[in-house]
Amino acid sequence: MAQKTQKNVVLRAKKVQELTAQHYQPGRQDRCKRWVFYNIVSKVYPMSERTFYRYLGISTDNEENKQQEDKNQLKLF
Secondary structure (H helix, E strand, O other): OHHHHHHHHHHHHHHHHHHHHHHOOOOHHHHHHHHHHHHHHHHHHHOHHHHHHHHHHHHOOOHHHHHHHHHHHHOOO
């Protein structure tokens, strides 16, 4: 079930994804995504950990979002 995400949520998700990409280091236990959430992201954008992981899963590509909207939109011509 695909949900239509709002423009502001996509913009905020993009910023959260950028912060995570800057500070997350895959091989280190002390720089995991949970550490990034508690020490970096939650101080800038107050949200729950669940919302943080949901934002990481949102696609921020404009073309992909447009295609997703087009699938749900009825065409007249």
